[in-house]
Amino acid sequence: MAIIDYRVEDEFAILTWDDASRPMNVLSGDALAELSAGIEKAAADDDVKGIILTSAKQGVFAAGGDLEQIESLGSGSIDAEDLLKRTSGVLAQLRRMETCGKPVVAALNGVTLGGGYEIALACHRRILVNQRHALVGLPEAGLGLMPGAGGTQRLPRLIGVGSALALIMQGKQLDPEQALEKGLVDELVEPDDLIDAAKKWIVESGNATQPWDEKRYEVPGGGANSVTFAQTMMGSNAMTHANTFGNMPSQQAILQAVYEGLPLPMDRAGKVETRQFIRVLQDPTARSMLRTLFFSLQRCQKGARRPKDVPRFDVKKVGIVGAGLMGQGIAHVSAKAHIDVVLLDRDLASAERGKEKVKTTLGRRLQKGRTTPDRIEAILGRIHPTESYHDLRGCDVVVEAVFEDRELKARVTKAADAELSDDAIFASNTSGLPITGLAEASSRPENFIGLHFFSPVERMQMVEIVVGEQTSKETLAKAWDYVLKIKKAGIVVNDSPGFYTSRVFGTFISEGNHLLVEGVAPALIENAAKAAGMPMPPLGISDQVGLGTMYKVAKQAEKDATAAGRVWEPSPAQAIIASLIEDHDRWGAYPPPKADGSQRKPGGFYDYEDGAKRLWPELGKAMSQWIVSGAEQPSAEVVRRRYLFVQCLEAVRCLEQGVITDVRDGDVGVIMAVGFPAFTGGPFTYIDNYGVDAFVRDADELASRYGARFEPPESLRKMAVTGKTFY
Numbered sequence: 001m002a003i004i005d006y007r008v009e010d011e012f013a014i015l016t017w018d019d020a021s022r023p024m025n026v027l028s029g030d031a032l033a034e035l036s037a038g039i040e041k042a043a044a045d046d047d048v049k050g051i052i053l054t055s056a057k058q059g060v061f062a063a064g065g066d067l068e069q070i071e072s073l074g075s076g077s078i079d080a081e082d083l084l085k086r087t088s089g090v091l092a093q094l095r096r097m098e099t100c101g102k103p104v105v106a107a108l109n110g111v112t113l114g115g116g117y118e119i120a121l122a123c124h125r126r127i128l129v130n131q132r133h134a135l136v137g138l139p140e141a142g143l144g145l146m147p148g149a150g151g152t153q154r155l156p157r158l159i160g161v162g163s164a165l166a167l168i169m170q171g172k173q174l175d176p177e178q179a180l181e182k183g184l185v186d187e188l189v190e191p192d193d194l195i196d197a198a199k200k201w202i203v204e205s206g207n208a209t210q211p212w213d214e215k216r217y218e219v220p221g222g223g224a225n226s227v228t229f230a231q232t233m234m235g236s237n238a239m240t241h242a243n244t245f246g247n248m249p250s251q252q253a254i255l256q257a258v259y260e261g262l263p264l265p266m267d268r269a270g271k272v273e274t275r276q277f278i279r280v281l282q283d284p285t286a287r288s289m290l291r292t293l294f295f296s297l298q299r300c301q302k303g304a305r306r307p308k309d310v311p312r313f314d315v316k317k318v319g320i321v322g323a324g325l326m327g328q329g330i331a332h333v334s335a336k337a338h339i340d341v342v343l344l345d346r347d348l349a350s351a352e353r354g355k356e357k358v359k360t361t362l363g364r365r366l367q368k369g370r371t372t373p374d375r376i377e378a379i380l381g382r383i384h385p386t387e388s389y390h391d392l393r394g395c396d397v398v399v400e401a402v403f404e405d406r407e408l409k410a411r412v413t414k415a416a417d418a419e420l421s422d423d424a425i426f427a428s429n430t431s432g433l434p435i436t437g438l439a440e441a442s443s444r445p446e447n448f449i450g451l452h453f454f455s456p457v458e459r460m461q462m463v464e465i466v467v468g469e470q471t472s473k474e475t476l477a478k479a480w481d482y483v484l485k486i487k488k489a490g491i492v493v494n495d496s497p498g499f500y501t502s503r504v505f506g507t508f509i510s511e512g513n514h515l516l517v518e519g520v521a522p523a524l525i526e527n528a529a530k531a532a533g534m535p536m537p538p539l540g541i542s543d544q545v546g547l548g549t550m551y552k553v554a555k556q557a558e559k560d561a562t563a564a565g566r567v568w569e570p571s572p573a574q575a576i577i578a579s580l581i582e583d584h585d586r587w588g589a590y591p592p593p594k595a596d597g598s599q600r601k602p603g604g605f606y607d608y609e610d611g612a613k614r615l616w617p618e619l620g621k622a623m624s625q626w627i628v629s630g631a632e633q634p635s636a637e638v639v640r641r642r643y644l645f646v647q648c649l650e651a652v653r654c655l656e657q658g659v660i661t662d663v664r665d666g667d668v669g670v671i672m673a674v675g676f677p678a679f680t681g682g683p684f685t686y687i688d689n690y691g692v693d694a695f696v697r698d699a700d701e702l703a704s705r706y707g708a709r710f711e712p713p714e715s716l717r718k719m720a721v722t723g724k725t726f727y
Contacts (some may be wrong), residue, residue, distance in 0.1 A: 004034040005056070006041065011049045012199055013042035018056035024063040025055055027115030027149065029086070035119070036093040043100040050202030051100075052195060053123060054107040059133055061108045062116025067294055070145070070281070083278050090149050091270035094122040099213070103206040105198040109191065110134045113173060117184075118149035121158065124207060127197050128176050130188040136179040142171035144289035144679065146250045148277035152257040153269040157212040159183040160221035161258060162232045169240070169254055177369075212266055224263035233259050245531040247679040249283045284689045288681025291727075292671060296664040300462075300489035300672075303480045305665070310477035315339055315485050319392040321412050322401035323354025323385070326429055329457025330399055332358045335382035336458075337486045342392055343385045351385035358383060361458060392419040397482050399451055401429040404552055409433070410441035417442050425475045427451040432498040432553070435468035445470040449479050452499060454673050462672040463488045468495050489672065491665035493654075500654050500666070504683070505674035507646045507709070512538020513573030514706070515639065519628040522605070522615045528639035533677025539605035539615070542577075543588040547604050551581050572626040580604060584622060589613075644686065645699055646709060647676060649716075651683035656715045663726045684726040693720040 005016040015038040017025045025031065035053070042051045055061045097104055106112075106120035108128045117138055120126045128134055138151045146152065147168065156164040159182060166172070167182070179185045189197045211217050222228035233255065240251045253276040261269035280286050299305075318334045320327045323345040331341045331354065345351040359380055365371045384391070392398055398416050402408050409428060416426060425447045428438050439448035450466025463483050467476055476492070483490045493500040508529075515525045516539070526537035542550065554574045561568040570578065580586040589608060591600035602608035607616050620627060651666055660666045667682020680686040687695045696712045703710035712720075719725070 002034060003031045004038050006038045008042075008045070008048060010199065011047060012202065013038070013045065013048045013051045014195070015039075015042075015051065015053045016056050017054070017062065023057075024060045024111075025057055025116065026063055026066045027090075027119065028066040028069065032090060032093055036096065039097045039100055039104070043102055048102065050103040050105065050199075050206055052105050052107050052198045052202075053119070054195065054198075055109050057110070059110035059131070061106075061110055061112040062114075062119065063111055064114025064116055064139070065148070066115075067143075067290060070290065080278050080282070083281070084274060087148055087274045087277060088271065091274065094119065094150055095267060095270065098122045098124065098210050101208055103202050103208045105201060107194045107198045108134070108136070108185070109194060112136045113139055114147070115149050118147060118151045118154070120185075121154040122150060124210065125187070125198075125201055125205075126185040127187045127189060127194060127201070128179060128185040129191045129194055130176050131191065132175055134176050135173040136176070136184050137171070137173040138168050139171040139173055141169055141248075141250055141254065143293055144248065144250050144280070144286040146254045146257070146277060146280050148273065150266075150270055150273065152254055152273050152276075153261050153266060154212075155184075156258055156262060157217075157219055157266075160219065161229055161262065162221060165232070165236050165255070165258060169236070169251055210266075219262065229262070244679075245533070247285075247533050247677065249285050250280045253277070253280045285679050285681075288685045288689060289678060292664070292667045292681045292685060293678065296668040297461075297489060297672065299664065300491055300668055301484075303484050303490065305490070305492045305662070306480035306484075307473045307477045310474055313396070313478040313481040315396045315478075315482045317342070317395045318482070319344060319395040319398035319416065320401060321345075321392075321398065321416060322403075322429075323351045324401065325455060326453060326457060327399075327401040328354045328357045328361075329455065330401060330429070330453055331355070331383050332361060332379070332458050333486045333488070335379045339382065339485065341383045342395060343383055344389065344391065345385075345387065348385060348387045351387060355380065355383050355385050389415045389419050392416055393421075395420065395424055397425050397427060397478070399427045399429055401453075404430060404433060404549070404556065406433060406438070406556065409438055413438065413441040413448075417444070425449060425478050427479060429453055432502045433556075434497055435466045435495045436470070439468050439470060446472040447475050449475050450495075450499070451479060451483070452501070454501075460673065461489050462501075462669060463490045464499055464501055464669065464673065465490045465492045466495060466499050467492060489668070491660070491669040493665075493669075494659050494661070496654070496657065496659045500651075500660050501669055501673040503654060503659070504647050504650045504670050504676070507650045508534065508643055509538045509542055510571075510573060511642055511646045512542070513571075513576065515642075516576070516623075517572040517627055520639065521633060522619060524633060524636065524639060526615070528636045529643055531636060532640040532643045533679055534643065535675040540613075543604035543606050544590075545588070546590060547577050547580055547586065547588040548592060550577050554578065575626055576623050579623065579626075586616075641698070642702060642706065642710075644677070644680070645695075645702055648683040648687055648695070649699060649710065649712065652687070652713050652716050655684075656713045687716075688725045688727055692716065692723075692725060696720040 003019045007014050019025050019031060042048045104123040105125045106123040108120060110129060111134060112120055117136055138147050140146050176188050180188050236255055244251050257273045257276040261272040317340045319342040320331045321344045323343050331343045335341050343351050343354050362371060362376045400409060400412050402412055426442060427449050429451055431452055435450040439445035442448045448468060449471050452464035452466060454460040454462055465479050498506060512525050522539060526539055529537035558568040586603045587600060588604040589602050591602055593599055605616060606613045654660050655666060663684040667684050670676035671678050671682055696717055699710050699712045
């Protein structure tokens with residue numbers, strides 16, 4: 001069956017893209033071959049005045065390149081000569097389209113991304129439907145890739161180097177109004193007017209020459225010989241190194257493609273891009289990010305781990321117990337998904353404050369043009385603050401989002417339990433307290449499950465779905481249906497203290513504290529974490545999470561130890577946090593009010609003043625009883641490796657212990673939930689790329705110097721011996 005339908009209508013050749021074998025059009029070799037054949041046919045037809053390229057897919061022109069084909073190219077050794085030939089062929093076909101002698105209009109009926117937008121760039125005019133979902137851009141950099149069909153050459157020539165680099169390197173996707181403002185498209189029309197608008201432009205203007213093929217063409221804002229170009233490239237290069245620490249080869253490749261390609265004519269410029277495109281594919285970073293952040297993430301977004309034999313459950317009403325930061329966020333995303341929400345707190349005023357916070361968040365989105373007053377009104381209209389547990393009656397799901405205190409959670413569970421139907425499920429948003437133990441407070445432990453959301457809930461995609469010992473298959477399926485309805489991705493983990501993501505991330509924070517106790521300079525502790533690819537360093541994230549929260553978790557562990565008849569011995573790191581709070585009244589970046597209601601001054605490992613922060617100068621002196629005097633500082637590379645290794649080893653322990661059962665969930669979960677470095681593809685992919693035997697060897701070396709936490713699990717040692725890998 002044809003991918004491109006060719007027809008002539010009113011002296012216009014209309015090429016309609018509709019790949020029946022795929023839900024969305026993608027830039028595949030077959031599609032491009034048929035497109036080229038259609039262009040040649042129209043160019044040779046004297047009765048055709050112009051060419052219109054559009055799509056039959058509802059709301060989608062083309063979603064990008066064929067990522068499965070790209071992944072297969074990067075899954076093993078690459079035949080660079082063959083890839084050069086194939087990629088050069090793509091560029092030649094698009095170049096032929098823009099020089100065919102007849103005007104070509106891209107009539108974009110919806111989403112136009114990646115390779116789809118590169119095709120549009122090779123057209124002489126781009127007309128886009130004016131609908132919010134119709135995103136436009138080159139998002140490849142977000143997957144560790146780069147444009148490979150002329151995007152790095154045509155977009156800078158169209159809108160200027162600075163503007164183009166900002167979009168390409170950040171992988172930005174623009175809505176129609178933004179795309180028009182930035183110059184990515186030439187015109188916005190209503191869907192019914194799309195083809196007529198294309199015909200009108202061909203009749204009234206019909207310029208079949210690209211701007212960069214005009215004799216007197218100049219790059220907007222300054223070309224390759226301008227001072228502006230030199231300044232832009234120098235600034236971009238510096239910013240790239242500062243932001244990525246050399247961890248993202250695609251960023252440097254994009255810069256180099258633009259720098260080397262802009263002075264050249266388009267035919268030769270494309271070859272520059274192709275060389276850089278092949279270079280990116282030869283690096284494991286692109287393959288790793290593509291597999292985890294596209295294919296594995298898609299599985300999580302589609303609920304691949306949902307029990308297949310349980311009927312779908314339509315969640316219409318949700319109860320949220322606790323109107324604090326997490327409860328507000330869960331209420332927000334639920335109401336946005338057209339679910340009625342009962343927002344419950346200890347008194348009505350607290351519940352109403354929670355709703356007001358949602359209103360404030362929505363107001364910020366309105367200021368940025370990301371929502372409308374009508375949508376805000378509808379979302380807020382679905383949130384019903386209350387102080388009465390009786391209002392939970394009729395809820396399909398209740399999510400508990402109160403403090404990390406077992407006794408409090410037990411009281412909440414019992415109170416909610418009394419109001420729920422037999423079909424309703426109860427979920428705890430705990431970040432680490434075992435679900436099986438919390439379920440003991442429920443009269444229906446089979447209906448009890450963990451739903452670990454991440455802050456800020458409205459922006460974080462991931463939810464950790466935690467199965468307790470008695471959680472039923474039906475409850476798991478219902479939890480999945482709720483997660484999918486609020487448009488989140490989920491990973492399934494089995495019950496364990498800390499679950500999976502908190503266990504892995506906790507080792508990162510702990511390692512920062514270990515380094516501090518060893519006498520490593522705080523600035524080195526923080527900067528090496530950034531160089532490792534962590535979005536925030538351990539001392540800084542401790543302040544952001546809240547030292548009070550960490551303090552309470554330690555106190556709960558102390559209670560548990562005492563109840564079990566064990567002697568509680570806090571680690572030096574726990575002792576430091578306790579001292580920060582008890583001796584110095586430093587609770588972190590967002591401290592709670594004092595007992596008299598007055599506000600504490602922000603402060604923890606950092607001082608916070610006038611919107612800026614700096615490491616607390618007195619930290620070493622104040623904590624000297626726990627900090628070893630470190631005369632010799634480790635290298636940044638050693639610290640960087642410690643951060644990555646300690647997290648990877650904990651991920652392997654979780655797999656070995658059955659906390660997670662799928663390495664794909666393990667990789668995508670910690671990247672999306674807690675910021676494990678995306679360029680690695682996740683802990684299991686990192687170990688594969690490092691080499692399992694080499695990883696075990698270097699972990700043993702770290703263990704000999706820094707402690708047993710770096711000792712490889714037995715399963716990993718066996719893999720090293722047998723030559724097995726995780727993928």
